Amino acid sequence: MSRLELIDENIRTISEYVPGRSIEDTAKKYGLDPATIIKLGSNENPLGPSPKAVEAILESAGKVNLYPSADAGELVEALSKYLSLPVSNICAAGPGMDGLLDNLMRLIIQKGDEVILPIPTFSYYEIAARANGASVIYVKRKEDFTIDLDAIGTAVSSRTKVIFLCSPNNPSGNIVHESDIRMLLRSFQGLVFVDEAYIEFGEHSVANLVMEYDNLVVGRTFSKLFGLAGLRLGYAIMPSWLKKEYMKIATPFNVSLPALKAGVAAISDEQHIEKSIAMVREGRKYLQEHIPFKVYDSMANFVLVDVSPLNASDVCEVLLKRGIIVRDCRSFKGAGNSLIRVTVGTQEQNECVVEAFRSV
Structure with a gap:
């Protein structure tokens, strides 16, 4: 061998x-x-980055011999206020949203499962899913890069576990309309993952829908708007039942102390x-x-x-x-x-x- x-x-x-x-x-x-x-x-x-975030990083530098909080509780509290959503629906993640995707796939996917990708879109969804044993079903977007709901519906099978949606989509920049996301959430039994890495630059976040639907996960990052790409910090808004299971398999102390402190400071710098x-x-x-x-x-x-x-x-x-x-x-x-x-x-x-x- x-x-x-x-x-x-x-x-x-x-x-x-x-x-x-x-x-x-x-x-x-x-x-x-x-x-x-x-x-x-x-x-x-x-x-x-925000000058406040830089200051927070420098202040935390002398304490990196100590572990940060296991659940990044301080950052989750700050995100709860920023989003006006309960702490029970928010998870902080490192490294970046990629770490969140890795953990979710490890939690959800079993060998032989399928995920659906409307392409072209961010490529790491495929890597995270396939690394955990899933097969990827590609669904071509329409000419204007909007998703094709009929084609996605046809692609769903009994083995489909996750549908990935990027809104605004990378690389096209267009959003997925809330009505389309609601339709998928109602008709699909698996998870719908909506990547909102760029949502603050436009409008139409669906983060609040997590309070209505128990099969929606919204991913966010500090790499874009907040200018903290080098710290690799992300977070998710998800149903409370899923957060409980997610925390069981999340890497302990996965958000570093400098990233945690910088994230809290960045949110505060309006x-x-x-x-x-x-x-x-x-x-x-x-x-x-x-x-x-x-x-x-x-x-x-x-x-x-x-x-x-x-x-x-x-x-x-x-x-x-x-x-x-x-x-x-x-x-x-x-x-x-x-x-x-x-x-x-x-x-x-x-x-x-x-x-x-x-x-x-």
């Missing part, structure tokens, strides 16, 4: 997650000064939150109006650009040589070869991106 056969075949055949390019790798490959590179490929907050949201909404409108290709409407902190008849890889290469990192969407299953995702930056960064697209 080869060493590779020690790994489950379902895992051996998973495609690796493709992250956005880093500043360091781009600088090295193209001989650029890292300080001049504009990184708009990973949907990070260009304003950085000025930074408002400034970040305003920057995205203004910048998003600017990119939609000035990029000289088709730009889809978005409710997230990014826009999706269709550069056809050109190829996304060629256009991204031109931008990279100019020191601008955007996201080639060819790694998103079902996205085709002409789509590029552009994170909304500062006004100066947005103008540089527009100029680069014009040069193409």
